[in-house]
Amino acid sequence: MTDTDPQVADDGPVRFMPQLISLDYTVRTNPVAAAFGEALADGRITGHRCPSCSLVFVPPKGFCPICTIETTSADEVVIEDRGMVTAWTVLTPIQYHGQQERKDYALASILLVGADGTVGQQRLIDIPLDEIRPGLMVEAVWAAPEDRVADDRGYGLGTAIDGWKATGEPDAPASEYEGHTL
Amino acid sequence: MAERCAIVGIGQTHHRKVREDVSFAGLLREAGQRALDDAEMTWRDIDAVVIGTAPDSFEGVMMPELYLADALGCAGKPIMRVHTAGSVGGSTAIVASHLIQSGIRKRVLTIAFEKQSEGDTTWGLSGGRSGGVGAGGYFAPHLRAYIARSKAPEYVGWMVAVKDRLNALKNPYAHLKVPDITLEKVRDSPMVWEPVRRLESCPASDGACAMVLTDEAGGDRAPHKPAWVHGTAIRSELGQFPGRDPVNPKGGQDCAADVFAQAGITNPRKDVDVVEMYVPFSWYEPMWLENLGFAEEGGGWKLTEDGVTEIGGDLPVNCSGGVLSSNPIGASGMLRFAEAALQVRGQAGEHQVDGARTGVGHAYGGASQFFAMWVVRDTKP
Amino acid sequence: MRDVAIVSFAQAGSLVDTAESETQMLLPVINAAIEGSGITRADIGFTCSGSADYLAGTPFAFVANLEAVGAWPPISESHVDMDGAWALYEAWVRLQHGDVDVALAFSSGISSRSDLGEVLCLQNDPYYLMPLWADHVSLAALQARALLDQGLATEADLAEVVARSRRNAAANPSAHPDVRAAGDLSVDQLLEAAYTVAPLRAADCPPTTDGAAAVILVAGDRAREVCDNPAWIRGIDHRSEAHYPGLRDLAHAGSARLAAEHAGVADAPIEVAELAATFSHEELLLTEALGLGADTEVNPSGGALASNPMMVSGLIRIGEAFRQINEHGKHRTLGHAASGPCLQQNLVCVLEGDS
Numbered sequence: 001m002t003d004t005d006p007q008v009a010d011d012g013p014v015r016f017m018p019q020l021i022s023l024d025y026t027v028r029t030n031p032v033a034a035a036f037g038e039a040l041a042d043g044r045i046t047g048h049r050c051p052s053c054s055l056v057f058v059p060p061k062g063f064c065p066i067c068t069i070e071t072t073s074a075d076e077v078v079i080e081d082r083g084m085v086t087a088w089t090v091l092t093p094i095q096y097h098g099q100q101e102r103k104d105y106a107l108a109s110i111l112l113v114g115a116d117g118t119v120g121q122q123r124l125i126d127i128p129l130d131e132i133r134p135g136l137m138v139e140a141v142w143a144a145p146e147d148r149v150a151d152d153r154g155y156g157l158g159t160a161i162d163g164w165k166a167t168g169e170p171d172a173p174a175s176e177y178e179g180h181t182l
Numbered sequence: 183m184a185e186r187c188a189i190v191g192i193g194q195t196h197h198r199k200v201r202e203d204v205s206f207a208g209l210l211r212e213a214g215q216r217a218l219d220d221a222e223m224t225w226r227d228i229d230a231v232v233i234g235t236a237p238d239s240f241e242g243v244m245m246p247e248l249y250l251a252d253a254l255g256c257a258g259k260p261i262m263r264v265h266t267a268g269s270v271g272g273s274t275a276i277v278a279s280h281l282i283q284s285g286i287r288k289r290v291l292t293i294a295f296e297k298q299s300e301g302d303t304t305w306g307l308s309g310g311r312s313g314g315v316g317a318g319g320y321f322a323p324h325l326r327a328y329i330a331r332s333k334a335p336e337y338v339g340w341m342v343a344v345k346d347r348l349n350a351l352k353n354p355y356a357h358l359k360v361p362d363i364t365l366e367k368v369r370d371s372p373m374v375w376e377p378v379r380r381l382e383s384c385p386a387s388d389g390a391c392a393m394v395l396t397d398e399a400g401g402d403r404a405p406h407k408p409a410w411v412h413g414t415a416i417r418s419e420l421g422q423f424p425g426r427d428p429v430n431p432k433g434g435q436d437c438a439a440d441v442f443a444q445a446g447i448t449n450p451r452k453d454v455d456v457v458e459m460y461v462p463f464s465w466y467e468p469m470w471l472e473n474l475g476f477a478e479e480g481g482g483w484k485l486t487e488d489g490v491t492e493i494g495g496d497l498p499v500n501c502s503g504g505v506l507s508s509n510p511i512g513a514s515g516m517l518r519f520a521e522a523a524l525q526v527r528g529q530a531g532e533h534q535v536d537g538a539r540t541g542v543g544h545a546y547g548g549a550s551q552f553f554a555m556w557v558v559r560d561t562k563p
Numbered sequence: 564m565r566d567v568a569i570v571s572f573a574q575a576g577s578l579v580d581t582a583e584s585e586t587q588m589l590l591p592v593i594n595a596a597i598e599g600s601g602i603t604r605a606d607i608g609f610t611c612s613g614s615a616d617y618l619a620g621t622p623f624a625f626v627a628n629l630e631a632v633g634a635w636p637p638i639s640e641s642h643v644d645m646d647g648a649w650a651l652y653e654a655w656v657r658l659q660h661g662d663v664d665v666a667l668a669f670s671s672g673i674s675s676r677s678d679l680g681e682v683l684c685l686q687n688d689p690y691y692l693m694p695l696w697a698d699h700v701s702l703a704a705l706q707a708r709a710l711l712d713q714g715l716a717t718e719a720d721l722a723e724v725v726a727r728s729r730r731n732a733a734a735n736p737s738a739h740p741d742v743r744a745a746g747d748l749s750v751d752q753l754l755e756a757a758y759t760v761a762p763l764r765a766a767d768c769p770p771t772t773d774g775a776a777a778v779i780l781v782a783g784d785r786a787r788e789v790c791d792n793p794a795w796i797r798g799i800d801h802r803s804e805a806h807y808p809g810l811r812d813l814a815h816a817g818s819a820r821l822a823a824e825h826a827g828v829a830d831a832p833i834e835v836a837e838l839a840a841t842f843s844h845e846e847l848l849l850t851e852a853l854g855l856g857a858d859t860e861v862n863p864s865g866g867a868l869a870s871n872p873m874m875v876s877g878l879i880r881i882g883e884a885f886r887q888i889n890e891h892g893k894h895r896t897l898g899h900a901a902s903g904p905c906l907q908q909n910l911v912c913v914l915e916g917d918s
Contacts, residue, residue: 015202019694021242021685025620025676028582055424063590065420065630068604070590087323090376094316096305107315109323116424121315129376134330153621154584181327181429182422182549184660205690237622238644243693244617244685245644248903249806257805258821261908262653265616265644267623273641277653284659285564300689306622418610418629418640433637548626 020097027152032062035073037150040160043142045079047115048072058115059154081140081161083112084172086180088124088132106132110164111180118180121156123163135171138164184283186562188401188408189523191221191394197357197508200299201388206243207253210293213390213513214254217291221394222405225255228394229287234264234274234294235512241301254293268460268547269416270294271391271515272554275543276414278395279556283411288397294516295390303386303511318375318383318463324428324550325465326377331429334468334483336377340368341486342464343382343506349493350503352532357387357508382464382506389510391517398562409523409541409558413444421549428550430473437553438474445557447540450475454557456498456525456535458518459544462505467491471499474544474555493535501525501533515545519556526560567658568786568793569914571600572882572889574776576737577870581773585619585671589631589775593669596777601789604633607779608663610640611654613647613670615874617682628671639663646670646839647878648801648900648910651778655796658782665785669777672874679771679873686903688806700768700842702808702904704760707844709813711762716847718762722753724843725766725868732865737879739770739870767843767868774872776879787917794888794896794914798826801900801910808905816845816852819899819909823853826911828897833913835860835887836897837880841867845906849899853911859897863887877901881912888916 029037032048036059039046048060048071055064058079063070088108093101106129109118124132125141140161142148148160193216195201201209210233218224231254238244247256247263254261266273271294278292308314328334347363350356360367360381371381401408417440419433420426438450447453457476461467468482476497477485485491491499500506502521505514522541524530530538539561545554573595575588597604610632614625625642634640643649647670654666680698687693710716730747732738748766756764786793802818802825805811823829836859840846846868850861862868864883867876877900884898895915902908 023617023620023677023681023685027620027676028580030582030584030587032587033584034582057423061630062584062587063630066423066633066635068590068594068631068633087327089315089319089322089326090373091315091319092372092374094304094314096302096308096314098305099308099314107319117422120422179425179427181324182426184662237616238685239616239622241689242685243689244682245615245902247645247803248686248907249688251803251907252806252810256803257810258802258818260801261803262649262801263644264641265625266642267626277641277656280653280656280660284656286656286659416639416641417637418634419637420630420635421626423635431637436637548623551626551629 029152030154032060033150033154036060036154037158040150040157041145041148045081045112046076047079048075049077051075055116056114057117058112058119077114079115080113082167083110083138084177085132085136085138086111086118086134086177090129109182110138111177118182119157125163125165127166134177135174137167137169137172139167141165185285186398187279187282187411188396188398188404189393189558190396190400190404190408191217191223192520192524193217193220194355194391194517194520195389196355197387197389197510199385199387201297206297207250209297209388209390210250210295211253213392214291214293217392217394220406223394227289228255228291229289230260230281231256232262232264232274232278232290232292234270235296236270237306240303240306241297266547266552268511269515269545269552269554270547271513271517272519272543272545273416275393275516275519276416276554276556279411279414282395282397289400290395291392292395293390293392294513296510296512297388298386299388318378321463322375322378325463328429328465328469329377332480332483337365338468338483338486339382339464340365342467343368345492346500346504346506349501349533350507353502356503358385378463384462384505384509387508387510389508389513391513391520393520407527407560409526409560410562411556412559412563413441413557415441415555417553419551421551429469430479431550433551434473434546434553437555441555441557447557451497453540454497454542455538455540456501456522457542458500458502458521460505460515460518460546461500462509464506467499470544493533498535501530501535515554518545519543523558526558565659565661565782566795567655567780567782568795569778569885570781570786570790570793571596571779572885573599574737574774574879574882576774576776576872576879577739578773579740580675581673585624585673586627586631589628589669589671592775593631593777596779600779602665602779606665607667608639609654609657609666610638611650611668612642613645613650613874614672615644617685618672618674618873620676646874646876646900646902647776648881651878651881652799652801652910654780655799658780664782666780667777668780670875670878671775672872673773674771674873675773699904700763701760703842704763705808706813706905707762707842710844710847713814715814716844718754719750720847721767721843722750724846725753726750728862728865728868731863732869735864735869737870738865739772741770742869763842769841769867769871772870772872774875776875776882778882792889792916794885794916796912797915798913800825801908803908806907813905816848816906816909819849819852819906822909822911826913828911828913829854831895833859833897834893834895835863835884837862837864837866837883838899839867839877839880839901841871843868848906877910884914888914892918894918
């Protein structure tokens with residue numbers, strides 16, 4: 001559980017003793033996230049439509065946070081694997097224990113056709129960083145079926161989609177992406 | 183009718199990248215002792231302690247109020263720990279003020295802190311997984327959306343950075359000091375999270391802030407002029423749902439409207455003398471000026487451009503150097519609240535705004551979804 | 564002080580290895596507390612929650628829980644990284660101002676995701692105690708040993724507490740299913756079991772439990788309008804003591820005694836007390852510290868030994884004390900919560916009915 005690095009004390013008085021603590025967590029994938037993961041493995045993106053306010057949430061939460069009512073598989077809808085970039089940033093990854101990213105990369109929020117909310121922190125593929133813009137139409141590049149693992153907590157799209165590439169369609173108008181900064 | 187609440191003691195640490203000279207407990211005691219000295223009190227005089235900090239996983243100490251109880255003189259006393267993400271420093275001060283205003287306690291010590299050097303915040307933020315975007319990566323798209331929406335010139339972000347870094351030179355406690363700061367230097371600093379450049383971002387700091395709050399009788403007896411609480415407000419909203427606007431969040435608008443109504447402020451731009459707002463990335467200054475009602479929508483950047491927010495301007499913002507200069511995360515919100523109180527007490531030293539009588543402290547957190555504010559004045563409500 | 568009453572309580576008090584997220588677990592509980600209160604969601608003027616990031620294994624875990632509240636339009640809301648009993652305390656403080664009449668307090672915790680014996684080590688002083696990896700059961704055993712060594716209790720006394728707790732749990736649908744399934748065990752049977760950490764046996768320790776709970780607080784006459792038999796908070800206080808076990812007299816729960824004094828426990832007899840005694844010996848310590856006599860019924864729900872969702876257990880004790888008044892017609896009851904190693908922090912809440 002504890003790993004103390006002996007090399008740190010080599011030069012001069014001890015200032016810090018790094019003590020890496022590891023704690024193990026077993027996160028059981030909740031039933032809604034599990035069903036979402038199974039659909040992803042099949043190459044389908046699903047969401048839940050709130051029976052009260054009709055908003056479609058992707059990934060599904062199992063409830064509508066606005067109406068505070070539960071949603072079930074009966075409320076499931078299939079979403080297209082195509083949509084528009086609504087917001088993005090280019091990151092210079094900060095190095096920390098466990099970080100595997102080394103180079104600058106772009107992450108975008110994407111509003112999928114058929115969904116009311118965006119999916120966040122999505123990779124863009126083969127799109128020069130200076131050509132990313134809101135309204136850019138993109139489509140999913142799916143991972144190989146055996147590599148499609150859903151996030152255990154039900155966040156995002158897990159490893160099912162490697163990233164998103166431009167479709168070449170005309171950009172969506174501002175009226176369609178404004179209001180979807182998140 | 184609620185009891186009046188006075189701020190009779192204020193203390194903070196020297197904020198640094200690494201405070202290797204003190205433990206967690208030592209860091210809190212340094213701020214706490216300064217606040218007690220200011221109030222001419224001892225640890226024994228305190229009825230209750232309220233502490234606040236960001237997620238425990240940033241530092242590896244779970245429920246730190248347990249370990250800190252000894253150092254904070256809490257054997258036999260009540261101690262609570264508040265956690266409301268980045269707004270926590272502000273919310274913690276508000277919980278402490280509620281203990282006074284409710285008449286339950288007479289003398290409350292409140293301390294907020296972060297010792298980033300003894301943990302790894304980016305690791306903590308990522309939940310220990312690869313690919314964590316950090317706070318900057320998360321907020322960057324919101325800043326770009328503001329720039330696009332308001333058509334603000336790019337140099338406004340640089341101007342905020344230069345102003346706050348110049349202000350920090352007047353604050354002996356500030357962490358990051360860049361004496362030769364210029365617009366060009368900000369412009370030429372590396373891009374970290376497009377559109378945020380290195381010098382437009384906050385540092386990672388070790389630091390703490392403390393305040394002693396009392397009831398009206400305590401305020402009347404205070405050895406140094408107290409500040410008086412005229413209003414407090416908190417708001418929370420869902421972090422993500424279709425149509426949510428993180429650029430001008432409703433929670434921030436509602437929080438400001440509530441606290442201004444309590445303090446009888448009808449025209450914030452005119453009625454407020456000094457503002458300490460939570461600006462971890464430079465563009466948040468114009469964004470929050472609009473969100474809190476100091477400027478009309480799309481007009482915040484013009485206040486910055488016109489120098490209104492400088493010390494000596496009409497509406498000085500972050501005279502202390504703000505979060506851009508010192509960011510002990512859990513304490514950053516309380517520093518805003520405390521600096522606003524220092525100003526109306528006339529104790530801000532070199533960064534004092536002449537004749538400041540009404541001050542506003544502001545903090546935000548989460549996905550721009552938690553808000554805490556207070557209004558303080560040099561006179562009783 | 565302004566009169567404030569609990570008018571509604573709901574719990575999912577004994578989930579086992581739940582697969583649900585904390586938010587999914589909370590949503591029906593909060594909805595049930597609101598539906599049971601006779602007020603509408605829009606009437607709630609202040610909300611406060613309790614939870615622990617380290618149990619969830621995710622920083623800012625409480626942020627997602629906001630989705631179970633319905634925080635749109637924005638609400639006035641706060642959070643403590645403490646048991647929900649402290650969230651209830653903060654809500655009670657807020658209601659004293661007079662401008663808000665209704666508050667919601669709730670909490671949640673999933674203990675089964677991690678090994679509490681590891682995770683709770685991080686509660687200890689990070690420099691001197693934490694590197695020892697002294698787990699909470701071992702520290703509790705030190706305290707139990709202090710009681711035995713000072714002649715204040717015997718191992719049979721501990722077994723008596725366990726036996727009664729299990730008998731009571733049998734009638735409580737919210738108690739942990741494993742505890743209920745185990746059925747009645749005599750003191751002799753309990754004493755035959757091997758030690759887990761001497762002098763504590765497995766039955767002296769709580770079951771790993773996941774859960775959530777919520778209460779609605781209403782101030783003044785409005786409480787009587789919405790609730791036939793509200794439970795008025797007559798006194799509430801919380802105290803800490805020194806963190807270092809070596810600085811304390813472990814054979815006495817000093818901060819629990821202080822909290823009881825400030826909450827006015829001794830002002831009149833307590834009919835029922837629900838104590839967050841997570842280990843059997845803690846009930847004996849607390850009964851003494853709170854000054855409870857032989858005529859006080861302790862933990863009719865089975866207490867924390869029968870169900871111990873961390874971060875929720877204290878709030879459930881107060882909720883059960885409320886039920887004793889609201890459903891069972893008792894007049895004066897007590898709910899207790901604790902936090903930290905060896906009962907370091909204690910909260911005492913005295914409730915009274917109108918009858």
